[in-house]
Amino acid sequence: MxxxxxxxxxxxxxxxxxxxxxxxxxxxxxxxxxxxxxxxxxxxxxxxxxxxxxxxxxxxxxxxxxxxxxxxxxxxxxxxxxxxxxxxxxxxxxxxxxxxxxxxxxxxxxxxxxxxxxxxxxxxxGATFIEESLINENNQLFKKGCEKLGYHARQFPINIRGCKGSSLCNxxxxxxxxxxxxxxxxxxxxxxxxxxxxxxxxxxxxxxxxxxxxxxxxxxxxxxxxxxxxxxxxxxxxxxxxxxxxxxxxxxxxxxxxxxxxxxxPAIGRFWTCHPAHILAGEHDKPITNFVGFPKSYVWEERVETERYVLESCMYMPFITAKNLTGFGPDHERLMAAYDRLQMILVLACDDALPDQRVTIDQDGKPVIQYKLMPKTIEAMVRGTRAAAEIFFAAGASAVHAPSARPTLIERTENADLNTRIRTELFKPGTISVSAAHLxxxxxxxxxxxxxxxxxxxxxxxxxxxxxxxxxxxxxxxxxxxxxxxxxxxxxxxxxxxxxxxx
Amino acid sequence: MSNQEVLGPLARQIQPVLATFIPATARLTLAELAPVLARVDERLAQEPPELQRQLQLFVRILWWLPLFTTLRTMGSLRPEQRLKVLNWLQDCPVTKLRLGLWGLRTLLFLGWYGDPAVQEKLGYRPNVGGWDAWNAAQAQKRGQ
Structure with a gap:
């Protein structure tokens, strides 16, 4: 009973x-x-x-x-x-x-x-700004790249007490x-x-x-x-x-x-959004501190209103990194082998709240998320990818992995061609890893x-x-x-x- | 369906696909492949049986797919031929096929790159001690 x-x-x-x-x-x-x-x-x-x-x-x-x-x-x-x-x-x-x-x-x-x-x-x-000496190179490079391009990267206040910089927040x-x-x-x-x-x-x-x-x-x-x-x-x-x-x-x-x-x-479950995101990686010639220290220190949001994306410095573990790098084979493996030389940026798109983007339930009452990547969202992610590539190169990266480019690896010599290398039609749902944590x-x-x-x-x-x-x-x-x-x-x-x- | 029965029994069919996704795994024997697939199966144990069956079916389809154009199975193709087939599939117009490949690829990455020994070889050595542990390790390196 x-x-x-x-x-x-x-x-x-x-x-x-x-x-x-x-x-x-x-x-x-x-x-x-x-x-x-x-x-x-x-x-x-x-x-x-x-x-x-x-x-x-x-x-x-x-x-x-x-x-x-x-x-x-x-x-x-x-x-x-x-x-x-x-x-x-x-x-x-x-x-x-x-x-x-x-x-x-x-x-x-x-x-x-x-x-x-x-x-x-x-x-x-206890939200606070961590002191600059404790910000690792992965994050510093994001700021440096933004500064070189005239962008203002804002430091995140973060809520920590006694952080040792294990980088394991996620x-x-x-x-x-x-x-x-x-x-x-x-x-x-x-x-x-x-x-x-x-x-x-x-x-x-x-x-x-x-x-x-x-x-x-x-x-x-x-x-x-x-x-x-x-x-x-x-x-x-x-x-x-x-x-x-x-x-x-x-x-x-x-x-x-x-x-x-x-x-x-009737509005229950509807108008659902999630800031769809994907991770980009820039390869540097020398190892950088990336998996030690606080993983996420800066945000660049100056284009959020006009272009509907936000860029954040970030760092993820090897499996999540492998998952997020588009493709497979020798190029993917080579980039993974460069893990200790990788800088990462997260592109977050601001998706529209639409009635058909929704949570519903199946016959067992379990949640089903009926969410589609809309053309406007994909365009925002592609614009964000181009901007992130610029930031990587401005920070000194020798190559950038862009999911919506073919081949996905863009060499430094191609920096002037980002608009033609990174294109909306190459962003194929089901090929590119897109994840979301802001539900x-x-x-x-x-x-x-x-x-x-x-x-x-x-x-x-x-x-x-x-x-x-x-x-x-x-x-x-x-x-x-x-x-x-x-x-x-x-x-x-x-x-x-x-x-x-x-x- | 237990967690040993999803990809484990299909090791022979998976081996050439895994070797194409991650060339370093080409040298692995079936016995050495077992812990990689066990990690995948542990993750798959949480998934509904229907999805587990779909994944098994997709692995079998991959095995036979090249037959239509090359008269060979995936296992008898040369590495560059396998890469060509899988690259075509990755960008093919059929979303479900792309998603199937993405899902299998992601799971096999989990099995390989989720291994702490592989992570260490990549240079990923996180420490709960954070900066103190990092600085101590660097000082030790310099002293050697």
Missing amino acids: DRAIHTDVVIIGSGASGGAVASVLAPLVAAGKRVIVLEKGGRIDPKQLTGAELESAALHYAFGGAHPTEDSTVTLAYAEGLGGSTLVYTGTSMTPPERVITGWKLPGLDYDDLVKRTEKYAAQN LGCPNGAKQGTAQVQIPAAMKQGVEVVTHAEVTALRTGGRGGILDVVVDGGPHTHGSVSDWPAGKYVVHAHTVVMAAGAIYTPTLLMRSGLVADL MGGCRMGVSKADSVTTPLGQVHGHDWLYVADASLFPTALEINPYLTIMALADRVAEAVADREGQ
Whole structure:
């Protein structure tokens, strides 16, 4: 028989949004309220992390970091575990662009207020600029290349405390230095009495009684590194006065669709975006420091408004690098052998929020991501690739690997021919590796049921007990790394939930 | 379908494809190939049986594909002929074929470049100690 649990608030998910909501609602516990966080994944102890690429990816990421879209032309990277994707992000702490937020035209969403909230979480997470002497050559070369071309590369503020420069951010920091909700907001909430239950998967959600009813399965394991759930294994029925969805831009719309709300809210799952990205590599004549030090230090975003792309310095491990270099055979192998001489740049495209780009569910209720690389997105990635190639050569690279060129390796002598070497018609979905880690939309905020799922405060239209607090709220792509904005929006939602609980 | 049964049993058909993708693997015996395919099969164990079967079918198609133009199987082609066939497939107009090749290539890269020993040979030697460990290693190199 399923065990019944009664609570005032249940938060589904513990990543950037779930952690923020838990920390804001924690004082309710002292006022006699019960607040529970349900997390599908387990606790990951940084001390047990080895940094081994495949082992760490399997431990942290759903689908090993490559959840395919329905047509398999894009793979999606997101983490499962206490802390969600804050376990594996690089912690780049960016305030949202004013143009994007005001463009959302949401009543009551004030840009300055949102920025103040991002500053609150940036401070909690210790966002800072690392000193220049600790920035490795891979990143310095990006800045140098930009400067030579007259571009202004901006240093990322990053949320670290005691970073040793292991470069393993995307595999989970083995030193526990990168600050995420598992280090900051969740422990603070637990100290105030918020209950956190790991290995607890919410399988269904429905209206009932004075709020919502959740079917929950707690997996008894065994789990990696001996992680155990806080509740005994089994099935539970959780009755909550208020339900806060913080399961991310795939699982929040999935759960809402499973709950049968689609007929009433046709926008569920729709207007989904992800900043599709790919990695470019520039080959230098001498070894550079690339796999030691913080992996991502600079961003160049001066063409985001006009040309719809952003470039970031980056560094990835050998398998991910091999996957992202287009092609195979002797040329690919030779470039891989030059790994310690490779500089890397990430091209991120700003994709449009369209109704047919969406998360839906299959007959078993599992998520299916119906997302296509649209011509405008491909054109943006190709323009970004040309700009990245210019930066590589300006930084002194002898050759550049460009996925949308044939042959893919462009020699320095061809620098003047980038427009003819890198072409849109050579960007073939299914040949080029495209991945995305900024998953947004699917439960967009708005004022009308016809084209949005929630109010500007995250309350699901027509369901006063149900809130969304995560990246699925974004009406359009954010155009920057989104975690601080996710936390800031979650902060607003949490205040609305606190008001409801205080009534 | 267990994680040993996806690509492991097809080692003979995969060997020439892997050697084309990563020429350094051409010298591997079937026994030496086993751990590479085991890493792939471990990853594939999480995938639905339907996808596992599709991948097996794709490997078999690759084996027989050159027969139409050369009257030879993939295994009996010279390395440069194999590269030509696979390069054609990589850019062919049929998206599903391109995706199949991309998927197989990515999995075989996982099996090879995911090996810590191969990563070390590439010069990838991350250390949880970060800069301190790096500087110590450089000082040791200079002292030698």
